[in-house]
Amino acid sequence: MPENLGPLTAFRQKVASGEIQPDSAQELAAERLQEMWRQLIDYDPQPTQTKPRFSLFGRKKNPDQPAEGTTGLYLAGEVGRGKSMLMDLFFDLAQVKRKRRIHFHRFMQDTHARLHAMKKEMKGGDDPIPPLAREIAEKSALLCFDEFQINDIADAMILGRLFQALFEQSVVIVATSNTVPDDLFKGQPGRDAFLPFIDLIKKFMDVLVLDGGRDYRRDRLAGLRTWYTPLGASARASLDEAFSRLADRDQISPRHLTVQGRQLDIAVASEGLARFEYAALCERALGPGDYLAIATHFHTVIIDNIPRLTADEFDRARRFITLVDAMYEHKVKVIVSAETTPDDIFTEGLGSKAFERTASRLIEMQSARYLELQHLT
Ligand SMILES: Nc1ncnc2c1ncn2[C@@H]1O[C@H](COP(=O)(O)OP(=O)(O)O)[C@@H](O)[C@H]1O
Ligand SMILES: [Mg+2]
Incomplete structure (x- = not known):
């Protein structure tokens, strides 16, 4: 296994060359990313056209599933901790043909526009989320979101179902966020309806808090x-x-x-x-x-x-x-x-x-x- 090509090595090289300073919290995160990087070598799941048969919360028996069932990583921490830097390191090196890194704000804008267009094309009452998830999964087996956050209830309602459908399509999601999952959308009206989404994130994504205390x-x-x-x-x-x-x-x-x-x-x-x-x-x-x-x-x-x-x-x-x-x-x-x-x-x-x-x-x-x-x- 070409371990030396992964994000951990790249991180250590940056430290060794003096480009960045040693940081043990970042090193731990890099180790976790390295593991994920290894699991995802040549990851190439095919999006299913039919409704998936497995239960959402059961682990999927799918040969396309990356080894050891990696489905996501959620990198949380305050600003300036190096979340984006680490995710970019991982993303650039990921040996996945279909991969995409996008700012989450941008992804949400695209999603709203796409849903709007699909609703127009579809018969009334049809649910646009599953076909949208399939569309996304066809383009990307690995999705990296920078600055994941929930701004309003409209986003919150769409995202719960969209993420669920993406996980069902074996899409692996890596996200950075200033907020740990439990604090997403906190104190906002309608949050109760949003709690299942938080459970979904915690179920499918490993949460890693990056906080070496240094901005x-x-x-x-x-x-x-x-x-x-x-x-x-x-x-x-x-x-x-x-x-x-x-x-x-x-x-x-x-x-x-x-x-x-x-x-x-x-x-x-x-x-x-x-x-x-x-x-x-x-x-x-x-x-x-x-x-x-x-x-x-x-x-x-x-x-x-x-x-x-x-x-x-x-x-x-x-x-x-x-x-x-x-x-x-x-x-x-x-x-x-x-x-x-x-x-x-x-x-x-x-x-x-x-x-x-x-x-x-x-x-x-x-x-x-x-x-x-x-x-x-
Ligand atoms: N260990 C480090 N030593 C020096 N600079 C760092 C280190 N980690 C991150 N940086 C730099 O600090 C800035 C903030 O990092 P960034 O990844 O954007 O943080 P975050 O996404 O957590 O807000 C970037 O310019 C990054 O290159
Ligand atoms: Mg950032």
């Missing part, structure tokens, strides 16, 4: 400049660079947060990271609830083009104060381009006195000590 992403923030002034091409380029450095391989896409029943659209974001124009944050009718949602959802926020505020711009200044307070209280890391330094942003007029505290917070938020603090969600 490597935060390490990359250390030493990064966070306040770029004056405005201009150079400041913009610096923020571009900071953004791509922090987003790294994560998918960049619009996100939507639900705030008091409304939808707040965030145009540019990746996992835990968002980028805004100052105007989109403080020149629109956003309130404390919106800023709070942003502060709890994102560990790092990049803000372009903060202007100097004139004496008659109290409204904008007030929004900016609320925004900074929310960021500060939740220890969000903020990287900005601004017309001037924090002390000179709002110096005259109503509320300018209150702004002094904001300026002082903004200065503190640039300190190495602040940048090392844990994000409070």
Whole structure:
């Protein structure tokens, strides 16, 4: 068996070459991935056209089943622990002809679109989930999902049945997630109906929690400049660079947060990271609830083009104060381009006195000590 071609060897080589630091939690995960990698060599199950005969929770007697019945791995852990890095290592090396790695958010969008189209083609009352699962299984015997999460009840209802059908089709699923299965969709209305899906995940996927306690992403923030002034091409380029450095391989896409029943659209974001124009944050009718949602959802926020505020711009200044307070209280890391330094942003007029505290917070938020603090969600 060519053990030396697997993810464990690749992981150790990265450590040996100094590309990454040794991390025993990651090494354990790499060992588990190595085992799975070995079980999946030349894995090539054929999707069944008929309804499968085996019982869902019984182990399937199928010669296509990978050795030792691997059906899935769920890599959980907080941001920056190396989940995506490890999964990518595994995925790149997997000797499986039909394999696919996709950001989960993207997969969900595709799924909704596909279900919508299928319902149109089908007779009323027909269930589109089994044919969809077959379609997916034909293309992929191994599916790797980055940043698995459940956003709303519509997703939750579809996913339970879709995953069940995929497992029945012998699709092996590997996923990374910031949430352990038991905490998925926690505290959301309708969660009870969702519990069987959690049981299904736990039944079919080994859950591995990756937490060496070290946020490597935060390490990359250390030493990064966070306040770029004056405005201009150079400041913009610096923020571009900071953004791509922090987003790294994560998918960049619009996100939507639900705030008091409304939808707040965030145009540019990746996992835990968002980028805004100052105007989109403080020149629109956003309130404390919106800023709070942003502060709890994102560990790092990049803000372009903060202007100097004139004496008659109290409204904008007030929004900016609320925004900074929310960021500060939740220890969000903020990287900005601004017309001037924090002390000179709002110096005259109503509320300018209150702004002094904001300026002082903004200065503190640039300190190495602040940048090392844990994000409070
Ligand atoms: N052991 C390590 N040493 C150094 N850098 C690491 C290590 N593990 C991960 N990283 C880097 O830290 C960043 C975050 O890792 P990532 O896999 O994206 O984390 P997660 O998916 O858990 O949020 C990536 O740039 C990754 O290459
Ligand atoms: Mg990740």
